[in-house]
Amino acid sequence: MSKLVFKISAPMQSYTIKTSSNHQYTNDRPTKDAIVGLLSASLGYPRDDPRINELKEQLKVKTRDISDLNIFQPKKITDYQNAHYGKKNQQLWREYIQDSKFEISIIGEQSLLEKLAKSLTHPKFALYLGRRSCPPDRPIIPHII
DSSP: EEEEEEEEEEEOOOEEEEEESSSEEOOOOOOHHHHHHHHHHTTOTTTTHHHHHHHHHEEOOOOEEEOOTTTOEEEEEEEEEEEEEEEEEEEEEEEEEEEEEEEEEEEEEEHHHHHHHHHSSSSSSSOOOSTTTOOOOOOOOEEEO
């Protein structure tokens, strides 16, 4: 087994914890589902593609917070939104992680990791960190170890 390593950062990121309320909270770090979603987008898989579950089963994902706490102290912020769905108005509170940087390590088969590294360098779909409003602040540069 080989390891694919890359860093992700953005002014805001959000890895939603499922809730039934209008308050959408975020995890403190990217989840495996979020990273597999990022990889799936880079490969050009639509959201309902069954290959996403296959990819999830083939990979082991680890995240490590590497934010420079001396310069920025990552914190959570909440955004209030009024959403209009047809004639219905809804109030939403969405939580984001601010100023965080993570190192992602993915363990898997060498050929799959090479394919993922290439797709992260030249993604088919736009990449974002949890929500569409959270694009990475720099290109993702993967390395295979």
